[in-house]
Amino acid sequence: MQTTASHKESLLIVEENLVVQSLFGEALQRKGYRVGQALNPDTGLQMYSKNAVDLVITNIQFKNSSGIEFLFELKRLDPDVAVIVLANITDLDMARRTVAYGIYDLIPIPFELDQVVSAVAKACEKKMLLERNQLLIEKQATLIEKLHRSYMQLKELDKLKTEFLVTISHELLTPLSCIKSLTYNLLHGVVGELDPKKKEYAQLIQEDADRLEEILRDILNFSKLEAGKMVLIREPVDVNAVIAKVVRAMQPIAEAKNIFLRQMNPKPLALVSADRARLEEILANLIENALKFTPAGGKIELDAVDHPEEIRVTVRDTGMGIAPENLNKIFAQFTQFHREHGPGSQGIGLGLAVVKKLVEMHGGIISVQSQVQKGTTFLFSIPRQESKIGRT
Ligand SMILES: Nc1ncnc2c1ncn2[C@@H]1O[C@H](COP(=O)(O)OP(=O)(O)OP(=O)(O)O)[C@@H](O)[C@H]1O
Numbered sequence: 006m007q008t009t010a011s012h013k014e015s016l017l018i019v020e021e022n023l024v025v026q027s028l029f030g031e032a033l034q035r036k037g038y039r040v041g042q043a044l045n046p047d048t049g050l051q052m053y054s055k056n057a058v059d060l061v062i063t064n065i066q067f068k069n070s071s072g073i074e075f076l077f078e079l080k081r082l083d084p085d086v087a088v089i090v091l092a093n094i095t096d097l098d099m100a101r102r103t104v105a106y107g108i109y110d111l112i113p114i115p116f117e118l119d120q121v122v123s124a125v126a127k128a129c130e131k132k133m134l135l136e137r138n139q140l141l142i143e144k145q146a147t148l149i150e151k152l153h154r155s156y157m158q159l160k161e162l163d164k165l166k167t168e169f170l171v172t173i174s175h176e177l178l179t180p181l182s183c184i185k186s187l188t189y190n191l192l193h194g195v196v197g198e199l200d201p202k203k204k205e206y207a208q209l210i211q212e213d214a215d216r217l218e219e220i221l222r223d224i225l226n227f228s229k230l231e232a233g234k235m236v237l238i239r240e241p242v243d244v245n246a247v248i249a250k251v252v253r254a255m256q257p258i259a260e261a262k263n264i265f266l267r268q269m270n271p272k273p274l275a276l277v278s279a280d281r282a283r284l285e286e287i288l289a290n291l292i293e294n295a296l297k298f299t300p301a302g303g304k305i306e307l308d309a310v311d312h313p314e315e316i317r318v319t320v321r322d323t324g325m326g327i328a329p330e331n332l333n334k335i336f337a338q339f340t341q342f343h344r345e346h347g348p349g350s351q352g353i354g355l356g357l358a359v360v361k362k363l364v365e366m367h368g369g370i371i372s373v374q375s376q377v378q379k380g381t382t383f384l385f386s387i388p389r390q391e392s393k394i395g396r397t
């Protein structure tokens with residue numbers, strides 16, 4: 006605690022007793038404080054309003070007026086006023102009530118001068134800390150305001166990005182459908198038979214046009230999801246039946262790649278309230294990924310298990326896995342890894358972002374576990390029909 010002449014705080018002593026006045030004044034001036042002195046509350050108030058005062062030291066009893074009233078007026082003048090009150094033992098009870106006026110300290114009379122000096126130092130320190138705290142609070146408020154503004158700007162930019170993606174995908178789909186129909190005509194001999202080389206080229210154009218269309222539809226789909234423009238059409242759904250359907254549909258691709266794709270022994274499940282088409286989309290995306298990132302000879306297994314509130318579905322593969330540092334990034338849009346390795350190079354990194362949004366729209370959650378070169382397991386939940394989670 007500093008009680009040296011380096012002090013700059015200014016104090017105001019309000020005390021009728023001239024002996025006490027000068028005792029205080031001298032002792033505190035010696036400690037480096039600037040000291041103003043008033044003999045009664047009225048003068049005290051006038052001095053307080055005209056000068057910058059850090060701390061008031063006042064008696065609680067005056068001959069012609071009450072110290073309580075003085076404190077009340079002081080507080081009205083400055084809600085942050087700092088005060089030390091001196092009170093006779095007989096007035097202590099009354100003095101204690103002054104706590105309501107934010108009194109920093111209460112010193113019973115008689116007192117030791119040192120006691121007062123140390124109370125003044127403590128009060129000044131407390132006031133300084135409170136002021137610093139207030140400054141920090143104000144700074145924090147400014148920062149929060151700045152952050153909020155940046156967030157709103159980013160949100161606006163994000164909205165623009167989504168609008169841009171929607172517009173550009175729409176615009177590109179129109180000429181693309183023209184390219185597709187002309188290629189179709191070429192391949193089907195509308196302008197005469199093509200020689201094998203031309204046919205091969207036309208086929209390549211068709212395949213790439215199909216792929217491009219798929220990408221543009223993915224972007225459109227995702228943008229709609231982002232803009233909250235997609236509505237779920239819910240109905241009671243048996244998850245096992247949906248898994249069976251999607252597995253059946255993707256079996257030819259798995260066989261062509263020599264990958265063993267199967268649904269684990271289905272156990273009876275409670276129904277979920279879901280959008281069947283979207284649930285198929287979630288599963289198709291996860292299986293498509295598993296097929297892309299699993300080498301020939303690998304295995305993909307799907308399982309669904311009943312839990313009190315939800316059905317949990319797992320899609321497990323024995324593929325190349327995902328490095329631990331990438332695991333928390335894969336659900337972000339346009340994020341892809343190991344694209345350089347042939348089969349994984351297709352797509353634009355939207356699949357999992359769509360899957361996550363769709364699962365969450367259903368009120369479920371999705372997570373992933375993976376070990377490099379061993380395989381990956383995606384686990385997602387869909388609330389049961391009677392569950393309170395995720396009902397809209
Ligand atoms: N089963 C998996 N095994 C290994 N890596 C995976 C698996 N699933 C996803 N990933 C990684 O996560 C990335 C993001 O997947 P996501 O489905 O979002 O994009 P994509 O499949 O590359 O493209 P898109 O789905 O748009 O066609 C993938 O590029 C891949 O690096």
Ligand SMILES: [Mg+2]
Binds near residue numbers: 293356
């Ligand atoms: Mg994908």
